[in-house]
Each structure stands twice: as structure tokens, then as C-alpha cells.
Amino acid sequence: MGMMLDSISVPKLSIPESFMKDVESTSIQTILLRLEQNKQSPLSITGISKHFNVKRNKLSEYINVFSAVGLIKLVSLDQIQWAGRENITFVMKELIKSRRLNDSSQMMTDLFPLGMIDNIQKITLNILSLFYSLRVLTLKIDKIILFFSRESPRNSSILFKMYRIKHILKLIGIVSVSSDITNITLNSEYSFEETFHDSDPLPISFLMNRTSFIIDRRNEFEAIIEKAQKKTHIFP
Numbered sequence: 001m002g003m004m005l006d007s008i009s010v011p012k013l014s015i016p017e018s019f020m021k022d023v024e025s026t027s028i029q030t031i032l033l034r035l036e037q038n039k040q041s042p043l044s045i046t047g048i049s050k051h052f053n054v055k056r057n058k059l060s061e062y063i064n065v066f067s068a069v070g071l072i073k074l075v076s077l078d079q080i081q082w083a084g085r086e087n088i089t090f091v092m093k094e095l096i097k098s099r100r101l102n103d104s105s106q107m108m109t110d111l112f113p114l115g116m117i118d119n120i121q122k123i124t125l126n127i128l129s130l131f132y133s134l135r136v137l138t139l140k141i142d143k144i145i146l147f148f149s150r151e152s153p154r155n156s157s158i159l160f161k162m163y164r165i166k167h168i169l170k171l172i173g174i175v176s177v178s179s180d181i182t183n184i185t186l187n188s189e190y191s192f193e194e195t196f197h198d199s200d201p202l203p204i205s206f207l208m209n210r211t212s213f214i215i216d217r218r219n220e221f222e223a224i225i226e227k228a229q230k231k232t233h234i235f236p
Contacts, residue, residue, distance in 0.1 A: 025171055027052045028062050032082075032172075035072060039082035042075040061120060065168040068121040069128075088174065092132075092190055095125060101132045104213040108133065108147075108220045117148045117158055124165050128174075131186045134221060135214050138185045141166065146228040147221060 031048055045063065049056045063080060066072045070091030073083045100106050111133050117123050126148060130139060141162050149158050166184050169175040176185050 024054065024058065025167075027054050028171060032066075032071075035080070035082040039084070042079040042081040045078045045080060048080075061164055062168055064120045065124050065165055066172070068124040069169075069172070069174060071172060085172075088172075089190070092128065093192060095129060096132050096192070099129055099133075101129060104211075106133075107213075108217050108224065112147070114151055120161055120165065123148070123158070123161055124169070127162075127165060127169075127184070128186070128190075131191075134218055135211075136218075137188070137191060138183055141182050141184055143221075143225050144184075146225050150224055150228040 031052055031054075035043060045056075045059065048054070049059050063072065063074075067074055067080070070083055070087040071085065072080050075081050096102060099111060101111065111129065112126060116126055127139075127144060130144060130147075131137065145158050145162055166175060166177065169184075170177055173187060174190055176187055177183065178185065
């Protein structure tokens with residue numbers, strides 16, 4: 001049986017209403033803290049939503065991303081439980097292995113076939129897989145969107161989801177953002193590769209590891225982006 005939320009002491013938040021995004025983030029951080037403190041007991045999603053005054057649809061976005069990266073686990077349709085931050089590393093390494101991201105015979109269209117962006121969990125794992133398949137630390141969100149929706153680049157729904165995922169991954173320290181909000185950067189803790197280098201997005205000419213299949217993948221990625229750009233004027 002899941003733990004009752006009423007039994008958990010929760011500090012009152014004192015944040016101006018004008019900073020609703022900060023309020024939401026603070027509430028989610030508090031929820032994660034409670035999950036970690038009570039890691040042996042699952043919590044009710046419905047109870048969390050009511051207790052922390054977070055709308056169920058917003059909470060579901062966070063839960064989908066957190067479970068995708070292994071931070072929490074779904075115990076039932078209405079219960080979640082802490083899995084541990086150390087589990088993120090395990091999930092990422094398993095992702096690299098299961099998706100064959102280091103297999104030199106796999107090119108970008110092999111690794112990312114069409115139809116893999118129908119839910120937020122798949123999009124989250126595909127974003128992370130892009131970093132590993134291209135061996136870069138920084139990517140531009142508009143290029144990610146064009147790549148994933150290359151057959152229908154005017155798909156605006158993925159744009160909103162992409163920025164939400166970036167916000168959620170930043171909240172738990174998997175990615176970071178800079179003054180350029182169109183960039184998303186994988187934190188070095190999760191790179192697992194000495195060949196990653198923190199320079200410009202997709203640094204084809206500035207590589208620490210000049211593995212030919214990685215260069216081929218990057219060229220293929222850019223070619224797909226260029227082709228998708230011709231189908232739309234959304235990202236000139």
C-alpha cells in the first residue's frame with residue numbers, strides 16, 4: 001500500500017504568483033525529496049497531485065520523463081516509487097547498449113526510424129540517444145525537432161514537448177541550458193565518453209575522436225536537417 005501524503009511533513013512555499021514556473025519546479029523538487037525520503041513506500045499519483053496542488057496532466061509529464069530516465073518507477077497506474085539518482089547512469093548505459101548506439105554499422109536512419117515521437121517517454125529517450133549516437137554534448141532544439149519530424153516538419157506539437165522535456169531534464173541535472181535557449185547540453189556526468197567535447201553543436205571539424213562512422217552520422221544528420229528545412233519555413 002502506498003504511503004498517505006497527509007503523513008508527510010511538507011514545508012509551505014512562499015513564492016509570488018508571478019513566478020508560477022518556479023512554483024511548479026519547487027513543488028516537483030519537493031515531491032522528489034519526499035519520494036527519496038520514503039523510498040521504501042510508493043506514493044499515490046492522485047494523492048501527490050492533490051496534496052501539492054499540481055495539475056494531473058502537468059504531473060504526468062514529469063512522471064513520464066522521470067520514469068524514462070530511471071529516477072522513479074511506476075508501481076501501478078496510480079503509484080510511483082523512488083528508484084534513485086544512481087539508477088539514471090544505469091539506464092543511460094543500458095540505452096546505449098540496447099539501441100546499439102556504438103555500433104558502427106548503424107547510421108542515423110537505422111537508429112532513429114520514423115514514428116518514434118508519439119509520446120513524451122520516447123521523445124526523452126530519443127533526445128538522449130541523439131547525444132550518444134553523435135557523440136556531442138550540445139545540440140540545437142530546432143535541429144532535433146526537424147530530425148524527429150523530418151517527414152512532417154510542420155508538426156508543432158513536438159516543439160512544445162521538446163521544451164518541456166528540456167525543462168524537466170534540467171530540473172534533475174541531466175542537461176543544462178545557457179543564455180541561448182535553443183541549445184540543450186548534456187551534463188558531462190552522463191557523457192560516459194572521453195571523446196565528448198564541449199564546443200559548438202555538432203563539431204564535425206573539431207573532434208577529439210575522429211572515428212569515421214561518427215563523422216558519417218553527423219553528416220547524415222545535417223543532410224536530413226537540410227532536407228527537412230526545405231519542407232518548412234518554421235526554422236529558416
